[in-house]
Amino acid sequence: MAMSDNDRVVLTQVGPEGIRYDFMDGCRVWVPEGARWTVSLRDVDTDTVLFFQEINGSGMVQSLKRYYVRFEITVCKDGSEVFTHVCDLKDREVLIVMQLGGLGDHIAWVGQAAAFVEEHGCRASFLVNGALISLFEDAYPHIRFIDEEDVGDRQYYARYRVLVFFGDREFTCQPNDYRQTGLSHMGAYILGLPPQDRKPRIVVDPGGRPMEEPYVCIGAQASGLSKYWNNPRGWYDLIRFLKEKGYKVVCIDKDRVAGPVTAVRTIPHGAQDETGPRPLTERARWLKHAEFFVGTSSGLSWLAWAAGARVVMISGYTEPYNEFYTPYRVINRHVCNGCANDVNIDLQAEDPFFCPHHKGTERMFECSRGISFTQVKKAIERIPGFGELSE
Structure with a gap:
């Protein structure tokens, strides 16, 4: 992409012959007046020339690709090479942007970004919520x-945005569609890392167990109705079952009541109420010492994973690869499922009743309504040590 000098973009790095450059959202190069220039951008690792352009006078170019690429810049002035530079992040100021994501997004991405910092040895700033x-x-x-x-407050050599990019059909900001890679691995792809789960370190409040009795934490709320466990008896039967096995059941959702006015969701009946806007480090303490956590595709499930809890995740809306791996993942393939990761469906986050195939019909949200208590119970019974309290 070529840009005019009127854009008044000041690049952070200084090269010879008045050339300026940086790696803020891809690779950018600016050349001054007074010469005939050629600018080439190459992906060193694939040996692919991504950009080549002649510029008469002043001008700026920016790569189409904005995710991590080890770019090589080559600039010629009046036919002679005057500058070449390969992106090297070691000991450089690097900004990684993640602030638009929610709790689960951050937990998915911070571990990837931290691995990127370790890989490159850069001086990193993470822009977060x-x-x-x-x-x-x-x-x-x-x-x-x-x-x-x-x-x-500082001049960055490079900036990378680890965010969900809706509608990026040209793959400008990500090398592949986030729906195909899942939330768990999309940060790795954007940052040029091998795709794998990378659990971040988090701060956990001190103090040990918050209660002496064995307990299970649950999180019933979610960011959209499609993510709830919409089986009308699911939570009731599950809580009764866990209590019969000798466990306290503690709900640690932020909201006791949530959802749109016409579809309000309340704390499940029979759970101990520890809801409220409490510090996440306190929530992490509850999760760290719980026997396990039962929840949906939500930020609390990600927090439980980061805190080291065993996670039973109930979700038919997302594919299992969308989240971190847990051996206690519950999905029913005999009903409609996985639309969150269908590349043919665009998420409509503003619609609380988003159900692309069955909205307004008796099959609405069957992806989670069709997950039975029995199926969840079987997943829980596979947890090592479960049920020993009642024996």
């Missing part, structure tokens, strides 16, 4: 966790 800084910063003293107020 300000409410989540306390969950991570003491666990990564070598990484600066910041909110938007602190972004402009």
